[in-house]
Amino acid sequence: MPSERVTNIVVAGIGGQGVLRATDIVAEAAFLAGYDVKKTEVHGMSQRGGSVVSDVRFGSRILSPMVPEGEADFLVVLEPTQEEPNRHRLKPDGTVIGCDRIDVTSLPNPRTLNVALLGLLSRHLNIAVEAWHEAVGRCFPSHLYSVNVEAFELGRQAADMAS
Amino acid sequence: MRAGKKRLLSGNEAVAYAAREAGFHLGTGYPGTPSTEILETFSAIGGKAQWAPNEKVALEVAIGVAYGNGRALVTMKHVGLNVAADPLFSAAYTGVSGGLVLAVADDPGMASSQNEQDTRRYAIATSVPVLEPSDSQEAYDFLFRAVELSETFGTPVILRLTTRVSHSKGIVELKPAALRPRSPCFQRDIPSRVLIPAYARQAHRRLRQRLSRIAEWNENGNLNPIWEGKSDLGIIASGVAAFHAREAVPEARLLKLGMCYPFPIRTVRDFVASVRRCVVIEEGDPVIQELCLIHGLSVEEKAEEDRFGELNVSRVRRIVNGDRSPQTPVPAGRPPQLCPGCPHRTVFESLRDLECIVAGDIGCYTLGVLPPFEAMDSCTCMGASIGVGLGLRHVLPPDQARRVVSVIGDSTFVHSGLTGIVEMMYNPPPTGHVVLILDNQTTAMTGLQDHPATGKTLNGEPTHQLSLEEVCRAIGVEDVTVFESRAGQKDEFRELLRSKLAQAKPCVLIVRRECLLAAKRRKQMSQTAHQEDATCQANE
Numbered sequence: 001m002p003s004e005r006v007t008n009i010v011v012a013g014i015g016g017q018g019v020l021r022a023t024d025i026v027a028e029a030a031f032l033a034g035y036d037v038k039k040t041e042v043h044g045m046s047q048r049g050g051s052v053v054s055d056v057r058f059g060s061r062i063l064s065p066m067v068p069e070g071e072a073d074f075l076v077v078l079e080p081t082q083e084e085p086n087r088h089r090l091k092p093d094g095t096v097i098g099c100d101r102i103d104v105t106s107l108p109n110p111r112t113l114n115v116a117l118l119g120l121l122s123r124h125l126n127i128a129v130e131a132w133h134e135a136v137g138r139c140f141p142s143h144l145y146s147v148n149v150e151a152f153e154l155g156r157q158a159a160d161m162a163s
Numbered sequence: 164m165r166a167g168k169k170r171l172l173s174g175n176e177a178v179a180y181a182a183r184e185a186g187f188h189l190g191t192g193y194p195g196t197p198s199t200e201i202l203e204t205f206s207a208i209g210g211k212a213q214w215a216p217n218e219k220v221a222l223e224v225a226i227g228v229a230y231g232n233g234r235a236l237v238t239m240k241h242v243g244l245n246v247a248a249d250p251l252f253s254a255a256y257t258g259v260s261g262g263l264v265l266a267v268a269d270d271p272g273m274a275s276s277q278n279e280q281d282t283r284r285y286a287i288a289t290s291v292p293v294l295e296p297s298d299s300q301e302a303y304d305f306l307f308r309a310v311e312l313s314e315t316f317g318t319p320v321i322l323r324l325t326t327r328v329s330h331s332k333g334i335v336e337l338k339p340a341a342l343r344p345r346s347p348c349f350q351r352d353i354p355s356r357v358l359i360p361a362y363a364r365q366a367h368r369r370l371r372q373r374l375s376r377i378a379e380w381n382e383n384g385n386l387n388p389i390w391e392g393k394s395d396l397g398i399i400a401s402g403v404a405a406f407h408a409r410e411a412v413p414e415a416r417l418l419k420l421g422m423c424y425p426f427p428i429r430t431v432r433d434f435v436a437s438v439r440r441c442v443v444i445e446e447g448d449p450v451i452q453e454l455c456l457i458h459g460l461s462v463e464e465k466a467e468e469d470r471f472g473e474l475n476v477s478r479v480r481r482i483v484n485g486d487r488s489p490q491t492p493v494p495a496g497r498p499p500q501l502c503p504g505c506p507h508r509t510v511f512e513s514l515r516d517l518e519c520i521v522a523g524d525i526g527c528y529t530l531g532v533l534p535p536f537e538a539m540d541s542c543t544c545m546g547a548s549i550g551v552g553l554g555l556r557h558v559l560p561p562d563q564a565r566r567v568v569s570v571i572g573d574s575t576f577v578h579s580g581l582t583g584i585v586e587m588m589y590n591p592p593p594t595g596h597v598v599l600i601l602d603n604q605t606t607a608m609t610g611l612q613d614h615p616a617t618g619k620t621l622n623g624e625p626t627h628q629l630s631l632e633e634v635c636r637a638i639g640v641e642d643v644t645v646f647e648s649r650a651g652q653k654d655e656f657r658e659l660l661r662s663k664l665a666q667a668k669p670c671v672l673i674v675r676r677e678c679l680l681a682a683k684r685r686k687q688m689s690q691t692a693h694q695e696d697a698t699c700q701a702n703e
Binding site: 014015024027028031036037038039040041042049050051053062063064065066068069081082084085086088 | 171272274275298326327330331332333334403406407409410475476477491493494495496497498499500502
């Protein structure tokens with residue numbers, strides 16, 4: 001089993017951007033990597049262009065599915081206006097992974113921004129790249145697999161360029 | 164014992180997987196956030212699932228299955244149980260010979276609901292046992308326990324879910340419990356099943372006796388484990404709140420009530436006696452707390468503030484520490500809105516421009532209350548738009564009454580609008596009335612489910628299509644107009660609505676255009692099918 005401590009991730013965006021899909025992928029990847037994992041979200045009006053926030057936590061044992069206030073290690077932001085309203089979720093030394101880190105024009109499809117940001121996030125997490133790819137495969141229909149893996153890899157490379 | 168396969172599942176999916184393994188003969192319900200995915204998943208993995216017009220019909224169908232010695236699952240959101248309450252009270256009296264489980268999902272915090280009612284109140288009111296899973300694994304495991312309980316005692320059982328159980332994912336070990344297979348067959352039992360007063364009086368006594376036997380079962384079952392800890396602080400918790408509590412105060416001793424009703428009084432009394440102070444952590448109404456207090460157990464009472472919204476780790480810390488200081492408000496996110504290009508937009512622009520008094524209803528179109536429309540004056544419950552509109556027409560001065568319009572969606576209309584139309588024709592207001600049916604040919608709000616007027620079943624198979632216009636005409640409405648809405652017809656629609664308002668007779672105006680999201684999904688699905696066909700052909 002990988003490390004004991006719990007990793008807390010919050011993904012924020014607006015309806016239609018793939019926030020829930022993003023946390024599905026993180027949760028699947030963490031599950032494949034052998035962690036205990038829980039993810040949570042609030043549905044309902046999310047398709048109507050409103051704010052969507054989803055939490056995912058993994059580690060040796062996860063209790064509450066919700067990332068406690070001010071304890072997120074990472075805040076992944078898919079839409080610039082959603083950063084400020086969710087900053088309170090982040091712990092003081094937590095990391096924001098913002099959509100400004102990805103050049104959307106370089107993506108195979110602008111709708112893959114969510115997965116590209118996971119590519120960036122993946123560089124901070126102890127989950128093998130194979131698990132990420134398989135998680136992408138489990139969360140999309142087969143004909144969308146390659147375009148999303150491409151976006152994921154672009155995100156991973158963007159992390160190199162920034163550092 | 165052999166280890167089961169592990170999967171990452173939401174609570175709703177876990178219920179569906181368990182239902183398949185438990186051999187349910189039928190799953191039925193009406194869509195409602197956060198319960199909808201149970202039946203969708205059950206159908207997708209091979210279970211027989213169907214949407215009913217509303218929750219009352221769904222429960223009645225399920226009762227029939229269980230009278231016929233079958234196993235039935237009924238799903239709904241918390242407010243759906245208001246609609247299905249009538250048959251539930253009676254099914255508790257009659258009992259069932261098969262298995263009957265109601266999966267009812269509460270929405271503390273009202274992410275997508277009109278109230279925060281607590282389903283456990285119905286369990287007590289109807290004398291029906293209630294199980295409260297805390298996560299996906301328990302959602303899976305407890306469904307088997309619910310079947311066992313239902314079939315051992317011949318009772319309906321409620322599985323109370325909440326948003327954070329239904330819509331959180333966790334790892335589930337798929338280890339089905341062994342259940343006796345059931346073969347549907349009819350056995351006549353008139354004194355149990357026919358609730359004429361003479362038989363019902365006996366049934367009521369049998370119900371209370373059954374409940375005390377179930378309470379005894381609950382003392383000896385393993386649904387109420389103690390998570391060990393120091394005796395300085397004891398916590399009694401249920402549902403997802405048990406996990407919040409364990410995380411917030413890991414050192415406390417915790418009694419996790421998986422089945423709070425009928426109340427396992429000895430278990431709880433022994434626990435309370437074993438700790439120095441005892442706090443109840445539960446989402447929704449103080450149900451467990453009240454059960455403790457009426458049995459004379461000394462637990463700390465929860466603050467009025469803790470009735471509202473969802474609990475989380477931080478709130479549990481505050482409760483345990485007795486911190487009653489005002490909570491820091493969380494920044495508001497962007498509110499939802501009607502989609503760009505949504506056909507409802509034209510309607511609400513016209514309602515606003517004509518200064519209508521709008522009796523609204525439940526669905527996406529309730530968003531017509533928000534700017535830039537602000538064209539809705541009431542939203543009460545499913546189907547209420549028609550009755551409320553008629554009441555306003557009856558009582559308001561004529562110059563106001565003539566501006567009253569009822570606005571209801573297609574799925575909501577089938578759910579509980581039909582009797583409103585009957586009322587409109589039976590007791591027509593002097594100024595007439597205008598009922599707008601916004602027919603976007605789907606149940607959009609809950610994620611695009613079919614319903615009787617789409618002509619498709621839950622799994623997309625063609626079936627008889629209820630015609631909204633024909634049913635209104637059959638009820639007696641002479642003026643039924645169908646407006647096939649297209650983009651850029653704002654003026655045309657406004658003038659049509661103006662003319663309907665001017666005539667003093669009851670009328671129904673159906674505004675028909677497929678929901679944009681439904682159209683998009685339909686195209687995507689046919690595209691995927693084409694691609695899969697192409698792949699299959701390429702492989703041949």
